[in-house]
Amino acid sequence: MIDGDRALTIQRRAMRDFVALLGSSAPGSDLLERDGVTAARVPGCPERSIVNSVTFAEAGALLAMHDELAAFYDEAGVNAWTVWVPDFDRETVAGLEERGHAFDGEPCAMTLELSDWEGPEVGDLDWNAEASPDLLGPLNDLAYGIDPAVGIGRALVSPSAEHLRLYAARVGGEPACVLGTIDHGGEDLGFYFVATHPERRGRGLATRLMAAAITDARERGLATASLQASAMGRPVYERLGFDPHFKLEMHELRRQNGGGE
Numbered sequence: 001m002i003d004g005d006r007a008l009t010i011q012r013r014a015m016r017d018f019v020a021l022l023g024s025s026a027p028g029s030d031l032l033e034r035d036g037v038t039a040a041r042v043p044g045c046p047e048r049s050i051v052n053s054v055t056f057a058e059a060g061a062l063l064a065m066h067d068e069l070a071a072f073y074d075e076a077g078v079n080a081w082t083v084w085v086p087d088f089d090r091e092t093v094a095g096l097e098e099r100g101h102a103f104d105g106e107p108c109a110m111t112l113e114l115s116d117w118e119g120p121e122v123g124d125l126d127w128n129a130e131a132s133p134d135l136l137g138p139l140n141d142l143a144y145g146i147d148p149a150v151g152i153g154r155a156l157v158s159p160s161a162e163h164l165r166l167y168a169a170r171v172g173g174e175p176a177c178v179l180g181t182i183d184h185g186g187e188d189l190g191f192y193f194v195a196t197h198p199e200r201r202g203r204g205l206a207t208r209l210m211a212a213a214i215t216d217a218r219e220r221g222l223a224t225a226s227l228q229a230s231a232m233g234r235p236v237y238e239r240l241g242f243d244p245h246f247k248l249e250m251h252e253l254r255r256q257n258g259g260g261e
Contacts, residue, residue: 002111002224007245008086011109014190014226015055015084015248017182021192022051025133025159032072035061039069041076044154049080049104049252051155056083059092066099070253080254087247096251104252107228110242114189114218114225117241119211120204127209129216131168131178133159136193139178143195156193165216169209177205181213184226189217191227206236214240 002010016038023031023040032039036057045051052073056062062083073081082104085092137153146152159166163183169176179194191213196206214225228248229237238244 001243002113002245004245007109007111007226010111010184010188010224010226011086011228011245011248012055012057013184014182014188015228017184018190018192019053019055021159021164021182022053022155026155026157028076029155032069034065037062037065037069039072039081041073041078041081042155043076043078044157045150045152046076046078047080047150048152048155049082049250049254051152052078052081054081054083056092059089059095062092063095063099066095074255080252082250082252085249085251087249093249093251096253099253101251101253103249105250106247107230107250108234108244109246109248110227110229110234110237110244112214112225112240112242114214114223117214117218119214119240120207122208122212122215125169125205125208125212126171126173127167127169127212129165129167129213131166131175133157133166135168135175136166136178136180139175139197140193140195143198152193165213167209167213169205171200171203171205176200176203177209179206179209179213181217183217183220183222186221187223189214189222189225191225194227194233206233207240210237210240 029042039054042051137156141151177196180192182190
């Protein structure tokens with residue numbers, strides 16, 4: 001099992017790469033990077049704080065840049081942005097609360113050691129690793145009940161990052177499950193945007209599609225896999241062998257004149 005310190009190192013690298021991906025996946029999107037702080041700005045999704053995300057290495061650097069970060073989002077008309085904070089980092093949480101941020105969720109940071117992993121059989125799953133971006137975003141919006149007019153699909157128009165792969169599974173020839181992966185540093189496989197069509201749940205599609213991706217990653221020589229699990233997804237990932245470590249709290253700042261999620 002991966003210990004806590006190693007899990008934190010894996011998650012920090014993964015979140016940095018994830019935020020960098022968000023800042024380069026749609027026209028008008030960009031990044032602010034300095035002193036271990038990485039912030040993605042996606043004006044095409046001004047109400048979706050999950051894609052207007054900030055990750056950091058040191059609390060002091062983050063809080064010292066807070067006014068600059070707020071201006072970075074305000075000047076582009078972004079109404080909501082969030083900072084990902086390990087749940088044990090109460091110094092950062094307190095500093096963000098003093099600056100108007102509010103708790104907005106706590107996905108679970110999870111990891112998997114690949115060396116001895118024995119996953120489920122993929123079986124007759126109709127899958128490939130050549131999904132298109134215009135499938136990834138819309139199916140995520142549908143799976144999580146988000147109106148496409150304000151959904152994350154607009155943030156994933158042209159995702160392009162080194163070692164990015166987009167997987168899809170079909171049922172009856174129709175898209176039923178999607179996910180994205182990033183190879184982090186040639187060592188860790190990060191999972192993102194795992195989603196199953198609401199009418200296709202209960203068939204093990206996500207489990208088997210993730211198993212296919214993990215098998216691919218192990219063949220490439222990667223040692224671990226990581227993800228940030230929603231409450232709905234966590235049981236799926238635990239059945240695959242992922243271990244929980246800590247929560248990654250989301251602390252959102254939303255302009256009062258902005259819209260609601």
